[in-house]
Amino acid sequence: PTDIKEEMLKKYPPKVARKRAKQIMINEALENETPEITANVRTIPGIITMRGCTYAGCKGVILGPTRDIVNITHGPIGCGFYSWLTRRNQTDASGEGDENYMPYCFSTDMEDKDIIFGGEKKLAAAIQEAYDLFHPKAIAIFATCPVGLIGDDIHAVAKQMKEKFGDCNVFGFSCEGYKGVSQSAGHHIANNQIFKHVVGENDEEKPGEYRINLLGEYNIGGDGFEIDRILKLCGITNIATFSGNSTYDQFASAHKADLNCVMCHRSINYVADMLETKFGIPWIKVNFIGAESTAKSLRKIGTYFGDKSFIEKIEAVIAAEMPEIEAVVADVRTRTEGKTAMMFVGGSRAHHYQDLFSEMGMKTLSAGYEFAHRDDYEGRHVIPNLKVDADSRNIEEITVEADDTRYAPRKTEAELAALEEGGLKFKEYEGLIPDMDKGSLIIDDCNQYEAEKLVEILKPDIFCAGIKEKYSIQKLGVPMKQLHSYDSGGPYAGFKGAINFYKEIDRLTNSKVWSYMKAPWQESPELSATYVWE
Ligand code: CFM
Ligand code: HCA
Incomplete structure (x- = not known):
């Protein structure tokens, strides 16, 4: 593993290598104590990170799956569009009178003139329009990068509209994409606002023992x-x-x-x-x-x-x-025993999915989170x-x-x-590191270059990450499973989900298709050329 780490760092300029070295950890036996990893720090500019932004963590992740809040993105249309159900979060709105706004993509569609003259009026108009059309229980507003840069006060607009309506809770999230180093900041912002504006609002007794x-x-x-x-x-x-x-x-x-x-x-x-x-x-x-x-x-x-x-x-x-x-x-297990996996996902799945793989007799060679904090690694x-x-x-x-x-x-x-x-621990999470084998590689905020190096050196039987990684890994001839969206599969949780997962991984790791595949340049390398600097 020491050699692999060195190999991965070799191409970097010295300053970058020094920084990345602290985020790439060779898991040592835990005789003394859990070794320290650097996490939740900025991605080095120029590196092709697997991460997303703070707005994605707030609007897409935490509030996206709630069906009866109208979620309005205040920003350019792309932000709303790319966070519109791409996560494959499902909902069941089949009950009597259930509202479901998830199939809609609400956005103020900010344009150049709104950036120059301010977007608050446009936002107020969008909230009014949503209210008139749907009369929802609540409307949430999500700030994107330009909103913070020009200083639109989404909270003032929310307050004003909430007072005007009287029967609709309106609140905003200052989750500009750049607000933190990753999606993680967006989770925190979302948690705070949901707790402040919604939790505890309904005191009706609930049934159930x-x-x-x-x-x-x-x-x-x-x-x-x-x-x-x-x-x-x-x-x-x-x-x-x-x-x-x-x-x-x-x-x-x-x-x-x-x-x-x-x-x-x-x-x-x-x-x-x-x-x-x-x-x-x-x-x-x-x-x-x-x-x-x-x-x-x-x-x-x-x-x-x-x-x-x-x-x-x-x-x-x-x-x-x-x-x-x-x-x-x-x-x-007769086909998967002894096979190997790698997984680089968000802030919890790179840990949780190791359990499913080990149930199949598969070993995780390397894993890491995109944006978790040290407590998710070390406890x-x-x-x-x-x-x-x-x-x-x-x-x-x-x-x-x-x-x-x-x-x-x-x-x-x-x-x-x-x-x-008696062994039931409260407020406790021991993190990913103690569950991983000695000598395995734990990598925080892994990137495109490192992912390809890892595959080249360790040749795992399956690689798990997100959409940005999907095709570059497949082009290396290694099956790739998205552990975010599950590609088109799932559920993978619980008992029935476990069965779905075993079958899917069996199919992927035992398919012959990857060994037959040749990349175009391997078959006819007419594009081979030498770069000449004049
Ligand atoms: Fe939690 Fe998630 Fe994850 Fe996450 Fe995400 Fe996700 Fe994920 Mo993609 S909340 S940290 S911000 S388990 S969207 S459902 S799959 S990166 S590992
Ligand atoms: C996000 C959402 C994401 C992205 C997944 C991916 C998801 O972080 O904005 O990169 O494929 O699960 O949909 O994590």
């Missing part, structure tokens, strides 16, 4: 549908998913749950913490990617609520689902030591306090301590 929120599940390719199916079988009531298949009212009622289950730690841990501080709801980390992980997560929920009959019901569900999983695994214990740099200071920190009337600790200190004693 075992009530949870599922935080950080976005229903990509129907993942959330499969998880909800399982929860329902177990008798668990999901009050709100943040934010797959969600509605305004789910967010507004989130304070009615008795446990928060955090799936994607990176994107939503802020909401988990705020719900605990303000309303007294504890949170645990779960993972519904992988059959074993799904069973483990369900058992954690069972332990938390503690009722014997509930725990038995959960065990019965697991016992009913597992035989099919075992049969498929036994079959695919939450590093949070107190994280340096707050100029880029993180840019993002508003909101102060949350216990609610005067509605703060109600769901468990006493003694009950929590007893559960911890």
Whole structure:
């Protein structure tokens, strides 16, 4: 691995190599303590990063999957267009009276004249138009880069329109693309505003004995549908998913749950913490990617609520689902055992999907996040030591306090301590590093050049990343699976999802098509030329 790291850094100018060296880690045995990685820092200009922008993290990721909020992008048309369902987040609006605005793409379509003379009037007109057409419960406004540069005050416009309507919640997000170093800043901005403007708005009692929120599940390719199916079988009531298949009212009622289950730690841990501080709801980390992980997560929920009959019901569900999983695994493993994978994805999947691969007997040679923070790699214990740099200071920190009337600790200190004693950890995420093999390569903010080098040197049987990586990897003759959009597949979460995934990876890694393929320049290299500098 040392040689591979050196090989990857060799082409860089010395200053760039020094910086990248801190983001490329050879996993050492964890005898002493978890080694430190540099993360959540700016991408070096000139590098073709896999990352996206802060607006994408706020509008596309967190609010995009909510069906009954009209999401208006204040900006040039491309920003709205490229964040319009490309993530394959699904929703079920088949219920009586359900609103679904997700198939629409709302934008102010800013043009040169709006940049010069200001876009606030155009924004107010767009909000009015959306209100007149749909009378939605809520309208959200998302700022793009030029909005911040010219200084349009989206919050003032939102406030003015909210007062004017009286029956529609209007609020804005200062999530200009450049606001942070990646999508991650957008998550934080989205979490803050949803918490300030929506959570706690609906105090109606909610039915259900075992009530949870599922935080950080976005229903990509129907993942959330499969998880909800399982929860329902177990008798668990999901009050709100943040934010797959969600509605305004789910967010507004989130304070009615008795446990928060955090799936994607990176994107939503802020909401988990705020719900605990303000309303007294504890949170645990779960993972519904992988059959074993799904069973483990369900058992954690069972332990938390503690009722014997509930725990038995959960065990019965697991016992009913597992035989099919075992049969498929036994079959695919004859073809996938010992194969290798690499994955570079967002801020949680590069960790979660390793469980699915190991269930198939496959080994992860290298993995990393696009925009996770050190706690997602090393575990939450590093949070107190994280340096707050100029880029993180840019993002508003909101102060949350216990609610005067509605703060109600769901468990006493003694009950929590007893559960911890028994192995159920609260507010804890240990990160990706401890789960990876010694000698594997962990790479933060991996880029186009490094990805190609890795494939060239280690020749994995499958490479997982996003759309920008898809074709360059396939052209190297290696099968590529998108772990963002799932290409056209999914669900991959839960029990049924695991089966879909095993079959898909079996098909991809055992197809002969890649070995038959020759790139055009390999077949007829008439374009070979020598560059001459005069
Ligand atoms: Fe969380 Fe996500 Fe991810 Fe993410 Fe994303 Fe995504 Fe992702 Mo693409 S919220 S961090 S910002 S699990 S959109 S559903 S796939 S990069 S690994
Ligand atoms: C985003 C969304 C994205 C992009 C995926 C990709 C997604 O970050 O803006 O690069 O293929 O999951 O759709 O992460």
